[in-house]
Amino acid sequence: MNSRALSIRVERCTNASEDYLYLLPVEAQRLEDLADQVVADTAASYDRFRFIEKRVVDPRTWKDVGHRDNLIVYRERSGSRPTYPSIRSMDGSLQLIPCRSAPSVKIVGMLQGTLDDEMYGCFVDSDDAVKIRSMYLNDAAKDFHWLTTIAGPTEANPFRFCGVARCTMGIPVPLTKKRGDHTNIRAKCSLCWLKTELPNGKVELYMKGFAAPMGIVPEFAAFPVLVNCVLGIAMTSDAAYSKKLAWMIYDAGRTENGSVAPPMDACIGRCKNAFGGPKNSASFRRCLVCHKAICSTCQIVRNIVVDIEKGQVNTKKCSVCILCMHQAKYYSPLAFARRDVRLKRWKSLDVTRLSVTSSSGHDVVLTELSDRLFYRTR
Numbered sequence: 016m017n018s019r020a021l022s023i024r025v026e027r028c029t030n031a032s033e034d035y036l037y038l039l040p041v042e043a044q045r046l047e048d049l050a051d052q053v054v055a056d057t058a059a060s061y062d063r064f065r066f067i068e069k070r071v072v073d074p075r076t077w078k079d080v081g082h083r084d085n086l087i088v089y090r091e092r093s094g095s096r097p098t099y100p101s102i103r104s105m106d107g108s109l110q111l112i113p114c115r116s117a118p119s120v121k122i123v124g125m126l127q128g129t130l131d132d133e134m135y136g137c138f139v140d141s142d143d144a145v146k147i148r149s150m151y152l153n154d155a156a157k158d159f160h161w162l163t164t165i166a167g168p169t170e171a172n173p174f175r176f177c178g179v180a181r182c183t184m185g186i187p188v189p190l191t192k193k194r195g196d197h198t199n200i201r202a203k204c205s206l207c208w209l210k211t212e213l214p215n216g217k218v219e220l221y222m223k224g225f226a227a228p229m230g231i232v233p234e235f236a237a238f239p240v241l242v243n244c245v246l247g248i249a250m251t252s253d254a255a256y257s258k259k260l261a262w263m264i265y266d267a268g269r270t271e272n273g274s275v276a277p278p279m280d281a282c283i284g285r286c287k288n289a290f291g292g293p294k295n296s297a298s299f300r301r302c303l304v305c306h307k308a309i310c311s312t313c314q315i316v317r318n319i320v321v322d323i324e325k326g327q328v329n330t331k332k333c334s335v336c337i338l339c340m341h342q343a344k345y346y347s348p349l350a351f352a353r354r355d356v357r358l359k360r361w362k363s364l365d366v367t368r369l370s371v372t373s374s375s376g377h378d379v380v381l382t383e384l385s386d387r388l389f390y391r392t393r
Contacts, residue, residue: 046179047165061211085126142159263343
């Protein structure tokens with residue numbers, strides 16, 4: 016993307032995480048069209064892979080360089096790649112990137128869970144949401160900040176989002192060239208993940224793209240960073256389970272007051288000790304969802320995000336029983352995603368009321384988003 020083609024205004028604050036990117040409506044539309052075009056290009060490549068190539072990757076063009084669970088990572092061989100990679104510009108044309116150490120990467124394979132679970136675990140629309148996802152997935156995104164929101168989620172479509180963000184991805188490499196006080200290089204990349212739910216209930220992942228590190232960075236140093244990045248957010252259904260458990264624990268805490276807790280005399284799994292008798296209840300814990308007794312065999316311990324304070328993610332080790340964990344996997348993630356949308360809207364209304372109340376008595380007119388001259392994160 017050519018930054019000179021944007022008529023942008025950036026508001027800088029003392030805290031770098033409070034920077035905002037302002038776009039004219041026509042510029043926001045161009046970026047949304049650009050995102051749609053990248054998805055369309057990747058979908059066309061996936062259709063060739065699925066229907067013409069019959070899901071067979073040509074070993075003469077692509078080299079198998081790694082596996083993670085059911086996913087296979089391929090790197091484009093040097094003899095097959097073009098002299099320079101190309102990237103979509105804002106006008107829809109292809110722009111050459113002058114960087115030779117930018118091999119394309121392709122990831123194919125099957126995922127566990129449903130497509131909605133994958134979407135819920137992957138979806139982020141705020142800086143806090145990115146922090147929560149990074150905690151669950153341990154991905155490579157650092158210092159992530161949404162600069163502007165172009166299209167946000169709705170209750171009808173809770174996974175809809177388009178925005179502009181910045182982040183840091185990489186690892187310290189001693190072979191890079193010294194640049195004085197400058198410590199980062201702005202990379203150029205084009206990455207797109209497609210997840211398709213097949214008739215047999217499985218979810219197929221197809222990812223294709225590249226990342227040009229720019230500067231003087233050798234390929235053997237840049238490529239592992241790219242692979243860690245794309246694999247970090249490839250499998251996200253487990254993050255969805257944790258996000259659903261957080262809501263389930265919250266709901267259970269609201270209904271706990273005034274109710275009688277179940278007895279702690281028997282494990283929910285009816286487990287036996289080595290002699291065939293009931294286990295000693297002294298070591299039992301309560302499931303944080305159903306509040307029933309669980310032994311060490313029947314409990315599942317997960318780090319669940321409880322809140323985010325001053326940019327720091329606070330987690331707590333939560334014990335739940337295997338039955339509630341099973342329920343979390345089969346609950347519809349759409350219902351929880353819609354609750355997230357409503358919660359964010361309520362928080363936004365509270366902030367708006369606070370800002371209006373704290374004004375100096377002047378009338379404050381809140382314009383609709385479509386009437387604003389610029390777009391920014393909310």
